[in-house]
Amino acid sequence: MISSPDLSHEKKLWLAHKYIAGLDEAGRGALAGPVCVGAVTLPDDHPLLMRILGGVRDSKQLTPRQRDQLAPRIKETARTWGIGFASADEIDALGIVPATRLAASRALEAMSLFPDFLLTDFRLELPELDVSQTALVKGDQRSLSIASASILAKTARDELMVGLDSQYPQYGFARHKGYGTLSHRTIIAKLGFSPVHRKTFQIKIAS
Numbered sequence: 001m002i003s004s005p006d007l008s009h010e011k012k013l014w015l016a017h018k019y020i021a022g023l024d025e026a027g028r029g030a031l032a033g034p035v036c037v038g039a040v041t042l043p044d045d046h047p048l049l050m051r052i053l054g055g056v057r058d059s060k061q062l063t064p065r066q067r068d069q070l071a072p073r074i075k076e077t078a079r080t081w082g083i084g085f086a087s088a089d090e091i092d093a094l095g096i097v098p099a100t101r102l103a104a105s106r107a108l109e110a111m112s113l114f115p116d117f118l119l120t121d122f123r124l125e126l127p128e129l130d131v132s133q134t135a136l137v138k139g140d141q142r143s144l145s146i147a148s149a150s151i152l153a154k155t156a157r158d159e160l161m162v163g164l165d166s167q168y169p170q171y172g173f174a175r176h177k178g179y180g181t182l183s184h185r186t187i188i189a190k191l192g193f194s195p196v197h198r199k200t201f202q203i204k205i206a207s
Contacts, residue, residue, distance in 0.1 A: 005056065005147040007042075007049070009136065013117055014044040017132070019079070021108065021115035022145025023124055025100055026059065026153035031188070032171070032178035032197045033161050034085040035100050037124070038153035039107040041079045041115055042145050049144075052077050056147045058140035059154035071155040074148045081149075082110030083156045092200045101126055119143050121150070168194045180204075 013020050019041050027035045042049060052073065059067055075081055084106025086099035094102065104126055108114065118126065118133035125135045139146040158177055165174035171194055176184045178196075185203055193199055 005058070005140065005142055005144045007144050009119060009134070009143050010042065010044070010145055013119070017115075017117040018044065019113050019115040020044075020117045020119060020145060021111070022119045022139075022143055022147070022149045023104055023107065024059075024121045024140050024146050024150035024153055025103065025124055026150070026157045027178065028096060028100060029180075030178035030198075031180045031184065031201050031203060032088060032173065032194065033164060034087050034157065035091060035096065035103050036153045036157035036160070037084050037100065037103040037107045038149035038151070038156065039082045039084075039104070039111060039115075040074060040145050040148040040152060041081070041111065041113065042077070042148065043079045046077065049077065053144060053148065056144060056151060058138075058147055059150040061141075062151070064158065067151050067155050067158075070151050074151060078148065080111040080113045081152060082107040083152055084108070084110060085157075085160070088196050088198045091198050095200075097123075100124065101128065105129070119145050121146050164196055168196065 010020055021039045021041045023039045025037045084103040086103040091099040118131055120135045121139040122135050122137045136142055140150040161173045161177040
């Protein structure tokens with residue numbers, strides 16, 4: 001059964017915090033391309049919020065077409081939103097966890113209102129920020145704010161990977177979005193890394 005995220009966590013927090021941002025990432029485990037973080041602050045006074053965003057789920061539970069239809073709706077409905085990237089070079093230099101946190105900081109900086117509370121998916125805590133926050137296990141399946149952020153991160157990163165496909169067509173980025181599919185790993189074994197591959201990631205080549 002596919003769980004539906006709701007506003008139960010947000011409603012408790014809205015009693016004390018006005019601007020709650022949900023955060024989630026896309027591309028953390030990919031072999032190429034950036035990691036992307038989406039941040040979404042939903043309005044606490046929207047009477048039809050659950051109805052308007054009723055189709056929002058963890059981005060992995062949606063088809064590309066569903067995500068593409070929901071992303072503009074999330075942007076129109078949100079009080080504010082932001083998207084941040086950390087490049088493959090930054091991932092290699094910093095490590096994936098610090099680079100993901102860097103992308104999250106960039107997403108927050110892109111918002112027109114800085115949040116006073118963060119709801120993050122598990123493993124996306126931002127200890128360097130002096131902002132109250134809670135990390136939820138499977139947060140993208142439980143919190144509508146996090147699920148909305150998941151969709152924005154996924155659609156933004158997919159769009160970027162399609163753009164990279166035109167620069168490096170031999171790698172097939174438009175198909176696999178940089179993840180370690182068998183075909184992608186086979187191409188890497190044949191051609192080596194492109195400039196947008198993460199050189200520090202271990203790649204298992206099937207024999």
